[in-house]
Structure formats: C-alpha cells, structure tokens
Amino acid sequence: MxxxxxxxxxxxxxxxxxxxxxxxxxxxxxxxxxxxxxxxSIELNDFCHDLRKSTIGVMEWQQKVEDLFDKVPLQDLLNFIDFDQLIRGFNYPDLGVNTKKVTFPKLDGLPERTAFVKKIFGMKKDRAIIPHGHANMSSAHLVLKGGMRLRHYDNLRVEDNTMLIKPTIDKTIAAGESSSISDEKDNVHWFIAETETAFTFDVIMLDLDDKPYDIYNLDIQAKEDPNNGSFRVPILDVDAALKKYGKESHH
Structure with a gap:
C-alpha cells in the first residue's frame, strides 16, 4: 500500500x-x-399493572396515562400499532361505532398479554360513541385521526334505573388529544365525529377491585330535575340508545 x-x-x-x-x-x-x-408501551403497561394491583388509584392512573399520551409522538404510536393496516377495509356502521382489537409487536420488557384491553374505535361523521357511564372500570382514549365533540359528566349516583350526573367537559378534540374515565372522575362520556371519519385508540381496564364491570347507556336529552348544575337521566338499553344517539340528526 x-x-x-x-x-x-x-x-x-x-x-x-x-x-x-x-x-x-x-x-x-x-x-x-x-x-x-x-x-x-412498556410504561403504559406498568401503569395498568399498578392500577390492577391497587398500588395507584384510578385518578392517578388517569393522569399518568393522559400525560404519557401527551408525550408520545402520534406518528410513532400509529406506526407501532400499524394503524394503516388496521383500518384497511374498515366497516363503518350507520349507527354508532365499530372496533378492532390492537396487537402490539413483540418488544423486550413488554408481556405478550398486556394488563389492559387495547382497541381502536372508528366511525363516520355524525356517528357517535353513545353517551354512557361505567362501573368498576377505567379507560383512556387517544384520538388517532379526525376530530370529535367530546362531553364528559361525573356520575354522582345510580338509582331507580336513572343516573344523577353533572357536566364536566364539553369541547372539540383532535388527533393527538386524549381523555379518560374512572368511577371517580369524568365517568360518563359521549363522542360525536365531526370529520369524515374519526378514530380513537382505547386503553381499557375492566373488573377493577375484582368486581364485574358494567356500562350504563344514558338518555342525556331526557334530563330532568336539574339542581345545582346536576340532573337526572334515564338509563336505556343499548338498542334504544343507538337508535337515538348513534347518528346525529341535523334536521
């Protein structure tokens, strides 16, 4: 050389x-x-495992997950869950919302079976995740695509096939924004798509405190007995709720 x-x-x-x-x-x-x-995803699973073991409370879990969603670049999350593949041929119902299970890719430190249920929810414009409350569960919802009107209410109590609720949130949210529910905070929610299509990524914790979860579909428009900002609403079966709230009418 x-x-x-x-x-x-x-x-x-x-x-x-x-x-x-x-x-x-x-x-x-x-x-x-x-x-x-x-x-x-590892951090998210840790939060959910901590909630399952009651080493953190539901409101702390809500804050941790929402803070995490704020930090994660949306495109990274979309790539990680293979969002484009998930919505290929997606069936948009005429009433309400459709769902698909999400599978995370294999990752060191992340168990194959996560501590939470993970899904995407998708719908067409003017369709809704109908107003409903919960029992013995918590969930968090990150908008992946589109925009939605979001309303939340606190569940004050359930009695005689009605729920006493108090409004807490009413706003439009877009891709990258999130919300959450628990028995203690913002328990009732209602999403209406305001764009051609809209999707959320949902983290769902069921049967908390070893009690079976329940869902209450609510007739918000039939509110009565307003008092100090709260009001009482009837509880509906899912078919009646979908018929009334699954598709918003502009007439």
Whole structure:
C-alpha cells in the first residue's frame, strides 16, 4: 500500500471514528435506542399493572396515562400499532361505532398479554360513541385521526334505573388529544365525529377491585330535575340508545 492510499484510508477511519464519537456525545445514538429499551408501551403497561394491583388509584392512573399520551409522538404510536393496516377495509356502521382489537409487536420488557384491553374505535361523521357511564372500570382514549365533540359528566349516583350526573367537559378534540374515565372522575362520556371519519385508540381496564364491570347507556336529552348544575337521566338499553344517539340528526 503506497503512502497516498494509506493516508486516505487513515483519514476515512478518523472521520468515521469522529462521527461516531460525535453521535455518542450528542446522544443521537442513545435517542435512537431509547424507544426500544424504554418504550411508551412498556410504561403504559406498568401503569395498568399498578392500577390492577391497587398500588395507584384510578385518578392517578388517569393522569399518568393522559400525560404519557401527551408525550408520545402520534406518528410513532400509529406506526407501532400499524394503524394503516388496521383500518384497511374498515366497516363503518350507520349507527354508532365499530372496533378492532390492537396487537402490539413483540418488544423486550413488554408481556405478550398486556394488563389492559387495547382497541381502536372508528366511525363516520355524525356517528357517535353513545353517551354512557361505567362501573368498576377505567379507560383512556387517544384520538388517532379526525376530530370529535367530546362531553364528559361525573356520575354522582345510580338509582331507580336513572343516573344523577353533572357536566364536566364539553369541547372539540383532535388527533393527538386524549381523555379518560374512572368511577371517580369524568365517568360518563359521549363522542360525536365531526370529520369524515374519526378514530380513537382505547386503553381499557375492566373488573377493577375484582368486581364485574358494567356500562350504563344514558338518555342525556331526557334530563330532568336539574339542581345545582346536576340532573337526572334515564338509563336505556343499548338498542334504544343507538337508535337515538348513534347518528346525529341535523334536521
């Protein structure tokens, strides 16, 4: 090898070493590796496991999951759950919403069976996740696509096939925004799609405290006995609720 070739090879090696050193110093390599070793899905599963074991309360769980959703780049989450594949040929019902189960890819530190149920919910414009409340469950909902009108209410009590509720949230939410429910906070929710299609990613915790979960479909428009900002609404069977609330009428 002549001196010129040797010098060129030495310079290239030095430049390569310098580039790697620079990348390490700026943590660019570390940033690339972090999502694999410290992925949001692992943290999410840890939160859900803690709630299942009652080492955190439901309101703390709500805050932790919503904070996590705020930090996760939406495109990363869409790629991770293979959103484009999930909605390929998606069946949009004329009333209400359709769902698909989500499967996470294999990842070190993430159990194959997560501590929570994971689904996407999808619907066409003016269709709704009908107003309903819950018992013995918590869930969080991240908008993946589109925009929705979201209303929340606190469940004050259930009696005589009615629920006493108090409004807490009424706003439009878009892709990247989230909400959550529990027995203690914002228990009732109601989503109406305001764009051509709309989707949420849902994290669902059922049968908390070893009690069977329940869902109460509510006739919000039939509210009565308003008092101090709260009111009483009838509980409906799912067919009646879908017929009245599954598709918003603009007439």
């Amino acid at each position: 002549n001196r010129r070739v040797f010098t060129e090879k030495s310079l290239k090696a030095a430049m390569s070493y310098g580039l790697v050193s620079s990348l390490i110093q700026t943590q660019a390599i570390g940033k690339h590796i972090l999502p694999i070793t410290n992925h949001w």
